[in-house]
Amino acid sequence: MKITLHVWRQKNGNSSGRMARYELPGVSEDMSFLEMLDVLNEGLIEKGEDPVAFEHDCREGICGSCGFMINGVAHGPMPATTVCQLHMRHFKDGDELYLEPWRAKAFPVVKDLMVDRGSLDRIISSGGFISVNTGSPQDANVILVPKQDSDLAMDAAACIGCGACVAACPNASASLFTGAKISHLGLLPQGQPERDRRALNMVRTMNLEEFGSCTNIGECEAVCPKRIPIEMIARMHRDYIKAAWTDRPASTGGGVG
């Protein structure tokens, strides 16, 4: 089948971009979307033109590297599917597709369809962990975790950090990403000691990184390739409000001895 692509081309973060049009005859329906871009790039290189830069790695929908907008939808038209797992059989002969990078102030464009998502790592490093040093834990079965809590924590932990939720949100909010981590750790007994501090610190970092606020629009849940439910944002808000009310300055005498 024949596909026409309009792709955002931008040399680097300091230059301005534009849409470029490419025609691809002979696209096979068994190809993945990224394999179609591989074919486009091979052709461009042969013609001596700069290939389209896009991020990808595992191509199994789990590393979270890939992702861009296809006709205004993050990761394209298939629900719960990253762009690397999207196959051309879901498109029609003659389709015209517009590919653009994630658009958010916190995700500056690096080149073409690649953006810098380092802001998501900084949210995690401000509190998205359980402070356990290597070697200190007791036997894993000493702390029981109810199966339903563990399963729900796993639903939240399935986040791949691709950033589609931010790109889809009209406010460019990272609430679903942050809420997923706060929920994952907050649902487990091991995560309780730091629960308040975690919520306060991660939400603070999210704001400092200039992500927008959540206004419950729900686009994030609709495009999430791992079907993270918007309930995780509600959990984050509950933890944050509770922590904000009860937070006290740390006792300076603690631990000294």
Place this chain on the structure above:
Amino acid sequence: MKLDSNCPSGPIETRWERTKFDMKLVNPANKRKYNVIVVGAGLAGASGAASMAELGYNVQCFCHQDSPRRAHSIAAQGGINAAKNYQNDGDSIYRLFYDTVKGGDFRARESNVYRLAQLSVNIIDQCAAQGVPFAREYSGLLANRSFGGAQVSRTFYARGQTGQQLLLGAYQSLERQIGAGRVTMHPRKEMLDLIVIDGRARGIVTRDMVTGKIESHLADAVVLGTGGYGNVFYLSTNAKNSSCTAAWRAHRRGAAFANPCFTQIHPTCIPVSGEYQSKLTLMSESLRNDGRIWVPLHKGDKRPPNQIPEAERDYYLERRYPAFGNLVPRDVASRAAKMACDEGRGVGETGLGVYLDFEAAIQRLGAPAIAERYGNLIEMYNRITGEDPYKEPMRIYPAIHYTMGGLWVDYHLMSTIPGMFCVGEANFSDHGANRLGASALMQGLADGYFVIPFTMGNYLANTKLEKVDGTHAAAREAVERTTSMTKRFLGIQGKRTVDSFHRELGKIVWDHCGMARNDKGLRSALAKIPALREEFWSNVKVLGDNEEVNQSLEKAGRVADYFELAELMCQDALDRKESCGGHFREEWQTPEGEAMRDDEGFAHAAAWEYQGEGKTSIRHTEPLQFEYVHPSQRSYK
């Protein structure tokens, strides 16, 4: 080159304990004066970087991805083994050790494997404490399943995303140390050379993948956790950007490369569909717990699977290996599939596929139970092929998946270059000639969390190091060498793309050094590879500049290394005149077609010393002694 494994002697149960006690320690106040470079942020790299930072070392961690959370460990599906014996089914540290040595077809070091089995227990404790959401029973206790050739249930899992959850646990520990300022993270920087000063590894050269800046980083020691080299085959289950480059450049600087021909073919991958195919997708082998593998009994039977009556199906694994059935180890299952296809009984359009059928399991357990166990895998299969495994059997075919070979390391995980350590899949140490399912995650984390933090301290405490910086002649020379290689790629301006060379090379390696190898094929590969390499260096087309994001330039460097590695793999396979594990030489097989080892001639690791571009490497050997598990022919009948 001297290969001293530094393995302790005495009772195997206390070897690691005694080694730890004998090691010198670094005073807590002095640890922050040491700088350690960790390259790679997968399970082994991230867990090692985080653990060493917790101890107080200054750590610089490098990865080529935009974030350490994306390393390819994330794609491991099935699980992680640990000898917890929570199921009371007779498991023990000794049994895990025994299974691993036997599964590796007696080509791994007993001391290393025993330590691995011991540490497996600590890994689960560590990860549960980090909040890894392992599967649980209604009681709240951890759940287990049996996996890939094991007769006990010792595999812990988090749905079909165990690798993801373990990696995120390590990543979160790493991020915690980054936030605390004890780890400096360098994402999007690819290691392109190792800096060796006075015979010791003292730093690396990296290229910034956004700005193109090539620079040196100096330290007191270097740890490589850069994964395996499966992408030498072009089509593999590895991530597209996984490569051998860091390990290979270290090899060029003097680190011996061991057993490169030990590569693992995974039996359950989605078959190839066309020329444009960019990678192969693995279906977790846990599917073999409930799926039955078969091909039509008769050659050329083109009927749809549902119309082939039971009597005309050949459940060849159950027939040939009644004791293990569909759960035989990976190498055995893969070869059996190849054999069925070679006989003309393969299925699908290409004839390169076999059926994996859930019909019996769905009848026995019901579709919802199957969906709960394998839902995400079945969904993935459906997405890629457009077929529904609840209605018709899946088609699967073996694909390259893991590489047991890698940089040679001693018991302390140190390579033949003092000060350069190697952890995880990048080293050769624990799996011998074949890795058992759910053991890769175990090894990566054992190396990173529990071995390297100790052995690093011992090295630093015993070594007096001069202060060096980027102005040192060796550092400047390494930067220049890397810069000129980059310029060389950009200056060729030939006609063929990097990928077209990679695809052609991969096909040569797959055809001649894949699931089955023979003298004639290996020799022909050894003639074809240098010719193609020569063409590469005169006709490859890399556009653009160094000072920008240039994905073709990144690939060109990696493919250049694959050429050299491919040659070494074939040479290693040619010289290993026996069959063992993943290395199957057609000349050495039993009348039933099983692998035939030669323990007299080849009970050793072969470690290759680099001699320069286009020159034949020197083969050294490290003899392997088996004091506990006595070599026998593996039998899964």
